[in-house]
Amino acid sequence: MADDIVLQLSAKSNSNPSDPSLPAKLAKLEARMAGKSSSSSNSPSVQTGWPSSSVIAPPPPPVKFMEQEELPESSSDDDDNGEEFLIQHNKRIKLQENDTVRALQQSETVVEEKVKVLEPVDTRQNSEDLKRKKPGRGRGRSSSCRGRSKTSDQTKPGPSSLHVSSNGQMDKHYLMEQMAKVAPANNDTANFQEEVTLLRGRVASLEEELRKSRQEKDDCQRLYSQLEKELKDYKEHDQQMKTKRIKIVSDLLISVSKAERQEARMRIRQESFRLGNVGVMRAGTLISEVWEDGQAIKDLNSHLKSLLETKEAIERHRKSLRKRQSSENRGDGSDAEASTSEEDFLLQDEICKSRLASIKREEENYLRERDRYELEKGRLIREMKRVRDEDGSRFNNFQILNHRYALLNLLGKGGFSEVYKAFDLVEYKYVACKLHGLNAQWSEEKKQNYIRHALRENNIHKTLVHPNIVRLWDTFEVDHNTFCTVLEYCSGKDLDATLKATPVLPEKEARIIIVQIFQGLVYLNKRSQRIIHYDLKPGNVLFDEVGVTKVTDFGLSKIVEDDVGSQGMELTSQGAGTYWYLPPECFDLSKTPLISSKVDVWSAGIMLYQMLFGKRPFGHDQTQERILREDTIINARRVEFPSKPVVSNEAKELIRKCLTYNQAERPDVLTIAQDPYLIYSKK
Ligand SMILES: Nc1ncnc2c1ncn2[C@@H]1O[C@H](COP(=O)(O)OP(=O)(O)OP(=O)(O)O)[C@@H](O)[C@H]1O
Numbered sequence: 203m204a205d206d207i208v209l210q211l212s213a214k215s216n217s218n219p220s221d222p223s224l225p226a227k228l229a230k231l232e233a234r235m236a237g238k239s240s241s242s243s244n245s246p247s248v249q250t251g252w253p254s255s256s257v258i259a260p261p262p263p264p265v266k267f268m269e270q271e272e273l274p275e276s277s278s279d280d281d282d283n284g285e286e287f288l289i290q291h292n293k294r295i296k297l298q299e300n301d302t303v304r305a306l307q308q309s310e311t312v313v314e315e316k317v318k319v320l321e322p323v324d325t326r327q328n329s330e331d332l333k334r335k336k337p338g339r340g341r342g343r344s345s346s347c348r349g350r351s352k353t354s355d356q357t358k359p360g361p362s363s364l365h366v367s368s369n370g371q372m373d374k375h376y377l378m379e380q381m382a383k384v385a386p387a388n389n390d391t392a393n394f395q396e397e398v399t400l401l402r403g404r405v406a407s408l409e410e411e412l413r414k415s416r417q418e419k420d421d422c423q424r425l426y427s428q429l430e431k432e433l434k435d436y437k438e439h440d441q442q443m444k445t446k447r448i449k450i451v452s453d454l455l456i457s458v459s460k461a462e463r464q465e466a467r468m469r470i471r472q473e474s475f476r477l478g479n480v481g482v483m484r485a486g487t488l489i490s491e492v493w494e495d496g497q498a499i500k501d502l503n504s505h506l507k508s509l510l511e512t513k514e515a516i517e518r519h520r521k522s523l524r525k526r527q528s529s530e531n532r533g534d535g536s537d538a539e540a541s542t543s544e545e546d547f548l549l550q551d552e553i554c555k556s557r558l559a560s561i562k563r564e565e566e567n568y569l570r571e572r573d574r575y576e577l578e579k580g581r582l583i584r585e586m587k588r589v590r591d592e593d594g595s596r597f598n599n600f601q602i603l604n605h606r607y608a609l610l611n612l613l614g615k616g617g618f619s620e621v622y623k624a625f626d627l628v629e630y631k632y633v634a635c636k637l638h639g640l641n642a643q644w645s646e647e648k649k650q651n652y653i654r655h656a657l658r659e660n661n662i663h664k665t666l667v668h669p670n671i672v673r674l675w676d677t678f679e680v681d682h683n684t685f686c687t688v689l690e691y692c693s694g695k696d697l698d699a700t701l702k703a704t705p706v707l708p709e710k711e712a713r714i715i716i717v718q719i720f721q722g723l724v725y726l727n728k729r730s731q732r733i734i735h736y737d738l739k740p741g742n743v744l745f746d747e748v749g750v751t752k753v754t755d756f757g758l759s760k761i762v763e764d765d766v767g768s769q770g771m772e773l774t775s776q777g778a779g780t781y782w783y784l785p786p787e788c789f790d791l792s793k794t795p796l797i798s799s800k801v802d803v804w805s806a807g808i809m810l811y812q813m814l815f816g817k818r819p820f821g822h823d824q825t826q827e828r829i830l831r832e833d834t835i836i837n838a839r840r841v842e843f844p845s846k847p848v849v850s851n852e853a854k855e856l857i858r859k860c861l862t863y864n865q866a867e868r869p870d871v872l873t874i875a876q877d878p879y880l881i882y883s884k885k
Pocket residue numbers: 613614615616617618619620621634636672689690691692693696741742744754755
């Protein structure tokens with residue numbers, strides 16, 4: 203208890219450093235207290251000098267004495283009036299205690315306020331901590347909880363922590379502690395308030411930001427749904443427009459194609475009148491088709507006939523002149539006056555010769571014209587066939603295949619296929635649709651064979667991407683007996699039609715075509731999976747609208763497997779192909795031929811020869827069957843060049859290399875591609 207008083211006093215002295223007498227008083231009091239406590243075990247009256255009655259009187263109750271003992275205030279000259287002093291002092295202490303409690307209560311209020319302010323901050327911090335420590339959630343939460351409990355312990359003592367003693371008095375020691383703690387808090391209040399103001403401002407601005415963000419989110423959502431609706435409308439509109447567009451485009455294409463069809467038929471009629479037509483000839487029960495020449499050819503032929511007659515008449519006249527001249531020379535003439543002088547004979551003969559020369563020129567002109575007519579006739583016959591095939595086709599009614607390809611006019615008909623010009627309504631470009639039809643009369647086995655063959659061709663062709671190879675875009679089934687391959691459309695004529703129109707090409711033109719064919723072949727031989735085309739011929743060389751040469755039709759192509767030896771792979775489809783263009787090894791019946799890219803080198807050599815000289819070097823006028831029967835190609839050991847037209851030695855040399863009879867000596871595609879004639883370089 204004495205220690206408490208000392209503590210209270212020292213706390214008081216600390217809190218009131220302006221009282222300089224306080225340490226001295228404290229020392230005195232300590233000393234007196236020490237004396238009192240020691241005399242308390244003896245008679246107090248002796249110690250205090252009180253009357254004897256008080257000596258025999260029982261000692262005062264300890265509680266009161268204790269109260270007196272607790273009185274700390276003293277001075278050196280108080281000794282005589284000690285009791286009075288203690289009473290006064292007790293009153294002062296009580297007053298001080300009351301002040302302290304009031305101050306503490308005030309401090310508690312301030313602290314509580316601070317705690318109230320701190321708590322949200324603390325909670326926010328805790329939640330921030332929580333967020334930060336999410337991966338180790340358990341640990342983070344426990345630490346933050348610890349932090350919060352500590353703060354509340356320090357700043358917010360509950361009623362139980364007010365340390366009220368058993369007699370209802372507040373524990374003074376505890377109060378002093380609290381005061382010591384609260385004092386610095388009081389000093390920080392301003393800072394706290396400032397901080398709180400800042401935090402409140404921050405909260406307000408964050409709330410404002412949040413409000414704005416919410417507003418923005420609402421706006422965005424509104425905009426999103428609006429755009430979504432617009433997009434939906436647009437898509438619907440686009441779909442409608444697309445359908446309309448497709449309808450308009452296909453209607454336009456159909457009307458153009460119909461007009462083209464009409465024009466084609468009208469031209470045929472006109473040309474037929476001029477060049478000829480197919481008539482029917484009946485021989486017994488046999489009805490066969492025959493060609494009847496048109497008026498222009500008839501006129502031409504009659505001109506030629508009359509020229510021939512004139513020529514023959516002049517020849518006859520010349521003969522008789524010569525006869526007369528020789529008889530006159532022999533002196534057989536009876537009438538000297540009627541005799542013709544030598545000079546006249548010479549003159550007459552010269553006239554005849556001159557007339558004959560002019561007839562020959564005329565005749566040559568007519569013959570050239572007739573050749574031209576023949577070419578026109580050939581074109582007319584092909585066009586007639588095309589129109590007839592178109593009229594007989596079941597795809598001639600402008601169908602849209604696979605919801606995409608609008609079929610227009612027939613380009614031509616092959617062995618088992620019809621090729622239509624078509625319009626791709628998705629890519630908006632022209633394509634060629636090749637319709638492979640299975641004959642309904644075929645056996646199931648034959649159908650399966652055909653499908654296997656076509657699929658093989660399709661699988662090879664679809665992997666080929668090169669400017670000099672016709673692209674294969676798409677394949678799909680049309681119906682049970684038909685499937686379609688969609689090819690790059692080549693609007694130019696094929697080389698076969700070109701050579702039929704102009705059998706001899708200028709060397710420059712022939713060279714650029716063969717160079718492009720070899721570029722395509724080099725591509726086929728540089729891939730990891732090498733390919734032998736095996737059916738190179740003018741009909742399989744197409745031209746696009748700007749004249750780029752493109753190789754097509756991979757129906758007979760062979761894939762060269764990796765394990766094939768240097769001599770080549772076995773030819774399993776002997777007999778297939780177009781014989782004018784195949785090399786001798788393909789006709790060897792004594793063993794299964796081994797073939798390589800050298801087959802295509804031979805075919806290219808034949809085509810270059812044909813372009814330059816207007817005919818094929820071997821079996822030009824022969825049928826396929828005759829070529830086989832007469833072993834024409836097996837005997838084609840040496841190529842001969844006509845004197846006309848004049849062709850460069852470099853071109854002839856290249857042809858010779860390509861048409862090397864011995865397969866082993868013939869260069870392959872990659873080797874021949876190094877020939878200077880096939881390389882364009884600035885001189
Ligand atoms: N991609 C194409 N672009 C333009 N016309 C083409 C295209 N493909 C083929 N043709 C033309 O279509 C016609 C028929 O071609 P197709 O390949 O079916 O016949 P073919 O080669 O004469 O016969 P086969 O394939 O039986 O030997 C030919 O006149 C050809 O020029």
